[in-house]
Amino acid sequence: MARYTPPEQSKAGQVFDIAVVVVAIFVALWLPLKLGLAGAAKSIDPLDAKTWDALGQNATMASIWEKLGYTPETAHDIIQNRFHYVIDWPTLIIMAIVLIAYFVFLFRASDKEYREVINEKFDDK
Amino acid sequence: MTAAVETAQTTTIDGDRVSLLRVLGPAHVWALGVGIVLVGEFTGWNFSADKGGALAALIVCWIVGLLYTSVAMIDSEVTSTVAAAGGQYAQAKHIVGPLMAFNVALFLVFAYTMLEVSDAILLGDTIVAKAGVEGLTHNSFIAATIVVLAWLNYRGVLMTLNVNFVITAIAYVSIVILFFSVSPWTQGAVLKLNELVTPGNALPYGWIGVIAAFQFGIWYYLGIEGTTQAAEEVRSPARSLPYGTMAGMITLLIAAAMTWYVCASLMPWEYLGITYYPLWDAGKLTGSPLLENLLFIATLLAALASANGCINDAARAWFSLGRDRYLPSWFSAVHPKYRTPYRSILFLLPIALAFAFIADLNQAITFSILSGVLQYTFMSINIMMFRKKWPLGTIRRGYTHPFHPLPAIVLFCLCMVTFFAIFLGFGSQLIAMTVFYFLISLWFHFYRYKFVRRGDQFSMPWPKPQGY
Numbered sequence: 001m002a003r004y005t006p007p008e009q010s011k012a013g014q015v016f017d018i019a020v021v022v023v024a025i026f027v028a029l030w031l032p033l034k035l036g037l038a039g040a041a042k043s044i045d046p047l048d049a050k051t052w053d054a055l056g057q058n059a060t061m062a063s064i065w066e067k068l069g070y071t072p073e074t075a076h077d078i079i080q081n082r083f084h085y086v087i088d089w090p091t092l093i094i095m096a097i098v099l100i101a102y103f104v105f106l107f108r109a110s111d112k113e114y115r116e117v118i119n120e121k122f123d124d125k
Numbered sequence: 126m127t128a129a130v131e132t133a134q135t136t137t138i139d140g141d142r143v144s145l146l147r148v149l150g151p152a153h154v155w156a157l158g159v160g161i162v163l164v165g166e167f168t169g170w171n172f173s174a175d176k177g178g179a180l181a182a183l184i185v186c187w188i189v190g191l192l193y194t195s196v197a198m199i200d201s202e203v204t205s206t207v208a209a210a211g212g213q214y215a216q217a218k219h220i221v222g223p224l225m226a227f228n229v230a231l232f233l234v235f236a237y238t239m240l241e242v243s244d245a246i247l248l249g250d251t252i253v254a255k256a257g258v259e260g261l262t263h264n265s266f267i268a269a270t271i272v273v274l275a276w277l278n279y280r281g282v283l284m285t286l287n288v289n290f291v292i293t294a295i296a297y298v299s300i301v302i303l304f305f306s307v308s309p310w311t312q313g314a315v316l317k318l319n320e321l322v323t324p325g326n327a328l329p330y331g332w333i334g335v336i337a338a339f340q341f342g343i344w345y346y347l348g349i350e351g352t353t354q355a356a357e358e359v360r361s362p363a364r365s366l367p368y369g370t371m372a373g374m375i376t377l378l379i380a381a382a383m384t385w386y387v388c389a390s391l392m393p394w395e396y397l398g399i400t401y402y403p404l405w406d407a408g409k410l411t412g413s414p415l416l417e418n419l420l421f422i423a424t425l426l427a428a429l430a431s432a433n434g435c436i437n438d439a440a441r442a443w444f445s446l447g448r449d450r451y452l453p454s455w456f457s458a459v460h461p462k463y464r465t466p467y468r469s470i471l472f473l474l475p476i477a478l479a480f481a482f483i484a485d486l487n488q489a490i491t492f493s494i495l496s497g498v499l500q501y502t503f504m505s506i507n508i509m510m511f512r513k514k515w516p517l518g519t520i521r522r523g524y525t526h527p528f529h530p531l532p533a534i535v536l537f538c539l540c541m542v543t544f545f546a547i548f549l550g551f552g553s554q555l556i557a558m559t560v561f562y563f564l565i566s567l568w569f570h571f572y573r574y575k576f577v578r579r580g581d582q583f584s585m586p587w588p589k590p591q592g593y
Contacts (some may be wrong), residue, residue: 003579006576007575014454017452017453020568024564024565024568025476026479029239029480032553032557032558041550042550043549044194045542056326057393061393065326065396068360068410069398075396078396078410079395081134083176083331083334083550091548095544095548095559100560101200104567105566106566107221107225109222109224109566110217110226111569112222113223113224113570114221114593115593117223117580117582119579119591120592121579
């Protein structure tokens, strides 16, 4: 097999590629933050009676909250801020498809590249 | 155990060929792994209590410990055989192929850079909380942490990891001191586990909460696999890497168990699940100013050690991408005097700074966990391919892990559970990150790969893999 000689990349090309990677990193990490897609999906279940008892805290728990500087009013939004685990099947299916498609592409394309590497490496000998 | 194959790849600087220095021993490997991870005991693991309750945090502590024991076993075998900078990246390059290697390097860079960001935010927030001065923000502390540690990494790996060894040891000892100071063998005096974790609140979301808690359970140990990044800089990879990594895992399992027991016995799960400083809070709640101050200092030291190790690892993964021309080769420069991948260190510095200012703590942690779990999924498949392409006896292995393929299967199954856990509460973030990796993979495969020298990607003196 003929040895593959890659093209030399110009300095401008290198700078452009670095820019592409930097932009991609920022889009991947910053965009979910900007669009509000990042962070926990929690919401507060409000209670009318804001007492330690109503908040489900026994005497030991209440004393610790107070030691930490909280009252039933200030602790309410912490204690009642809960996850609501409802499985959203369309989103779960989309997530599974995206993950599977990604890994399938990754292994198939990698294998194609790997065969070129192995052929060139071992045909030299 | 046979001698590992050691590669000493070089980079040409001004006509001179220079390589990374082989100066590290098992203690440095331990310091790198535990140093990165130990901060997880000081913050992050406790968010698993938020997702599933206090008992769920304990259950995932042990189950995720099993996941990481599998990671450490698999990693020790592959890396003690493929001893090159970049760790899992070098493994992927030799076993799966260039595109996988490119992705694995990005997983590493993202996992470690976002972990570094989390560390810097924790350090800044801890100082601000301690100071209690109105109007004081964490920004200057975050910037100082990231810049000073980048400078330390720029100056040399030996000094970097010597510093890590000392501060990691101090932070670890502080957990042990806290544990024995609260009379762990008696309940009621200081610790009140029975009154705080009751049958009514142990699993507030039921078993789905336990599964959801896997996401932040990862944080107990995330980064232990970073020991492999030092493969090209340890004096004896065959001895140092398995020994340092497994010793690190044992250390962390003990620390995680002690941390859960003390924290769950001192604060209600609702508070434990949202605090940024569970161990420092535990120190406060003992009523001892000495313990409070010790845990405050230990929180800072753990964050520093972790950020320090993360800069080290992320820069080496980025450096490896440049050296193989997966990214512009400009990144592959080794400092002629300090022998460090200085351009990679400097390039990642502003990225870490930028995200430290725009992300909050649990978002940065989630970014890091996502990249980590993608990487562990790769590792479970990678070891199966490694054993298939080079069965035992066909090449010299530095270490051979027992019970194959059980650790790989366990790791893969636990990764699937963790993906589902991330979906429960952070699903959109997972999809966004995976789409990014998909798109950047297309860019690499159809464009960037043309700059890569094919045969040069395989640098190990091994026979042709079976099946090719």
